[in-house]
Amino acid sequence: MTKNKRKVIYEGKAKILYQGTQPNTIIQYFKDDATAFNNKKFAIINGKGVLNNRISSFLMDKVKDIGIPTHFIKRINMREQLVHKVDIIPIEVVVRNIAAGSICKRFGLKEGESLPRPIVEYYYKSDELNDPLISEEHITAFDWANSNELEDIFNMSLRVNDFLLGIFSSISIKLVDFKLEYGRLFKDDNLEIILADELSPDNFRLWDNNTNKKLDKDRFREDLGDMKEAYQEVAKRLGILEN
Numbered sequence: 001m002t003k004n005k006r007k008v009i010y011e012g013k014a015k016i017l018y019q020g021t022q023p024n025t026i027i028q029y030f031k032d033d034a035t036a037f038n039n040k041k042f043a044i045i046n047g048k049g050v051l052n053n054r055i056s057s058f059l060m061d062k063v064k065d066i067g068i069p070t071h072f073i074k075r076i077n078m079r080e081q082l083v084h085k086v087d088i089i090p091i092e093v094v095v096r097n098i099a100a101g102s103i104c105k106r107f108g109l110k111e112g113e114s115l116p117r118p119i120v121e122y123y124y125k126s127d128e129l130n131d132p133l134i135s136e137e138h139i140t141a142f143d144w145a146n147s148n149e150l151e152d153i154f155n156m157s158l159r160v161n162d163f164l165l166g167i168f169s170s171i172s173i174k175l176v177d178f179k180l181e182y183g184r185l186f187k188d189d190n191l192e193i194i195l196a197d198e199l200s201p202d203n204f205r206l207w208d209n210n211t212n213k214k215l216d217k218d219r220f221r222e223d224l225g226d227m228k229e230a231y232q233e234v235a236k237r238l239g240i241l242e243n
């Protein structure tokens with residue numbers, strides 16, 4: 001495959017980034033690798049990359065339609081998409097609607113409890129430090145983003161949440177929580193904050209409305225099996241995969 005001839009810019013846990021074909025673009029290649037617990041758990045799930053590429057392309061296009069700027073340009077093939085090259089802000093933004101995962105441990109909440117309102121959290125992107133939870137103070141004091149940028153990030157994250165809640169609820173799926181990443185793009189002599197990375201079940205918690213069946217990466221984290229089938233189910237319900 002031609003992928004080996006191209007310049008690798010970065011290889012992450014679930015994606016490889018190649019230099020794009022046009023200036024200031026990148027090709028995101030979606031791997032089948034599944035990792036959890038900061039790389040302590042690893043498996044190859046055949047076909048996961050193809051599904052995440054499809055799902056993420058579809059959702060990025062939708063989010064773009066409501067006026068959220070994103071790095072996504074187009075899906076190129078089964079495993080690759082063309083995106084704008086951005087400077088990634090080293091923050092993971094988590095939006096939560098229902099208690100699950102780390103928030104349960106941190107505050108002693110029961111998995112599945114509704115939160116009083118959507119909660120936005122920030123984590124510092126650092127595998128070495130295990131992505132610590134941070135506050136706005138850390139972000140501005142350490143210059144990871146300024147307060148205007150942070151306001152954009154906060155507002156966009158809540159808009160994305162509202163929008164995705166609607167999309168998933170219409171296909172009988174609860175959007176429990178998800179993680180977003182943002183980058184900076186030079187546009188018309190200005191730096192613009194845009195949504196980057198991916199929108200896929202690797203970064204979302206998605207539960208079936210009626211049965212609470214997990215349709216996301218928790219199937220891998222919790223050894224529930226049938227991860228690919230769960231991602232396929234999400235894609236089918238979104239109408240982007242034939243039954």
Ligand code: UDP
Binds near residue numbers: 094100177179202203
């Ligand atoms: N998440 C992610 N990448 C991370 C950490 C979290 O995509 O490095 C997502 C995760 O899939 C979930 C949400 O962010 O949808 C909240 O995760 P949480 O803080 O509960 O951490 P976890 O329990 O996944 O370790």
